Amino acid sequence: MAWNYVLMMKGMRAEYAALVSAGRDPDVVTPIIRLVDRPPLDAGEEDAPGPGGAVQPMWEPQSAVSRRLVRGLLGPMAAVWDHDVPVRLDGSWLEPGEFSAVLDDCRSFGRPVSPVVSLGHPLHRLEAAAAATAWSGCGFVLRLAPADFRAGKVASRVRDLCSSLEAKPHDVDVVLDLGAMSERHWGADAVLARSMVEALPTRDEWRNFALTGSSTPAHARAPEFPPDDIRWLVRSEWWTWLALKAAGGVGRMPVFGDYGVIHPDRVEAIAEPKRLIRIPQIRYTWADGTWLIRGTDLDGGPDDTRRLLRQFCDDPLGWSGPDMSWGDAWMLQAATGSDSLGSFETWRRVGQTHHIAYVTQQLATPPWH
Numbered sequence: 001m002a003w004n005y006v007l008m009m010k011g012m013r014a015e016y017a018a019l020v021s022a023g024r025d026p027d028v029v030t031p032i033i034r035l036v037d038r039p040p041l042d043a044g045e046e047d048a049p050g051p052g053g054a055v056q057p058m059w060e061p062q063s064a065v066s067r068r069l070v071r072g073l074l075g076p077m078a079a080v081w082d083h084d085v086p087v088r089l090d091g092s093w094l095e096p097g098e099f100s101a102v103l104d105d106c107r108s109f110g111r112p113v114s115p116v117v118s119l120g121h122p123l124h125r126l127e128a129a130a131a132a133t134a135w136s137g138c139g140f141v142l143r144l145a146p147a148d149f150r151a152g153k154v155a156s157r158v159r160d161l162c163s164s165l166e167a168k169p170h171d172v173d174v175v176l177d178l179g180a181m182s183e184r185h186w187g188a189d190a191v192l193a194r195s196m197v198e199a200l201p202t203r204d205e206w207r208n209f210a211l212t213g214s215s216t217p218a219h220a221r222a223p224e225f226p227p228d229d230i231r232w233l234v235r236s237e238w239w240t241w242l243a244l245k246a247a248g249g250v251g252r253m254p255v256f257g258d259y260g261v262i263h264p265d266r267v268e269a270i271a272e273p274k275r276l277i278r279i280p281q282i283r284y285t286w287a288d289g290t291w292l293i294r295g296t297d298l299d300g301g302p303d304d305t306r307r308l309l310r311q312f313c314d315d316p317l318g319w320s321g322p323d324m325s326w327g328d329a330w331m332l333q334a335a336t337g338s339d340s341l342g343s344f345e346t347w348r349r350v351g352q353t354h355h356i357a358y359v360t361q362q363l364a365t366p367p368w369h
Helices: 014-023 065-072 096-110 123-136 146-150 154-164 185-200 236-247 301-312 328-337 345-362
Strands: 004-011 032-035 087-090 112-116 138-146 174-181 210-213 229-233 255-258 282-286 289-294
Touching: 004 174, 004 210, 004 229, 004 289, 014 065, 014 328, 014 345, 065 087, 065 138, 065 282, 087 289, 096 112, 096 123, 112 123, 123 138, 123 154, 138 282, 146 185, 174 185, 185 210, 185 229, 185 236, 210 236, 210 289, 229 301, 236 255, 255 282, 289 301, 301 328, 328 345
Parallel strands: 004 032, 004 255, 032 087, 087 112, 112 138, 138 174, 174 210, 210 255
Antiparallel strands: 229 289, 282 289
């Protein structure tokens, strides 16, 4: 299946819920999930049902990671994804045994897996990937970072990796992942992206080929991001991809991908959510940037945050309207006082749901047509 848009995401309840709420077919959005063992923002919610309702499998998943994946995503999306559509899983943040357990659970659930591998993965991770591709027959995803290209000999190392997994290029999806990006380094990122694309061996032979990255800030804290404020942030990953497309001359053009409105690294707070200062923070994609809406401490009263949301929803140059996504409808309800102001998980889900809807529409009606 050809990719149209690649969504790099973390295996957390908010991200799963956003993808389920968006309800996109896999030929519109291709999620690649980096699994996490104990996501702090999901603490105490391992067995809570996802937005599609509780899933009661005939077997007991082996780990909390598996339960979260099955109940939060695979179960609710079973009616949307055909049974032969693979789930693309990156287990590099997991212990080897836990990742193997997740792969086994996916097999028990009846969902094929396309594992994500990298050049730096040790032998045991490659062996787990090889076992998964052997029973699923879906090939694998090769994720390449800038450091892989700086280390040199990318072509020979990629060939060696594919040989060790007994895979041909047409069985492999390649993701060139720029990782965390910055508006200040946009020009350098554009040059880096082009050099990575040009250095990729056998570019025309890979099954799919994408360029991803994220300029979403790791945190939105004072003094850089004060409460009761709306700030504009540039989507460097979008501009980098557009610059590559506009320049031309690279042959096969990679599909666009990003991390939605989340940071690519494990930067989530380590404290229990109920002990954190409850300041709503919504990252809202618009055109070539992101609006960062940061409210006030809800423990001091919700009125200021509702006023800020009303201000945003009243601006036709910022808000897409309640019909765009579940997240947009939630924002209007929260702004008018007819719904609660949610939690950390809610705010992530709101921004991510809107982002998926907005970017898929943006790619379907590009300005260069």
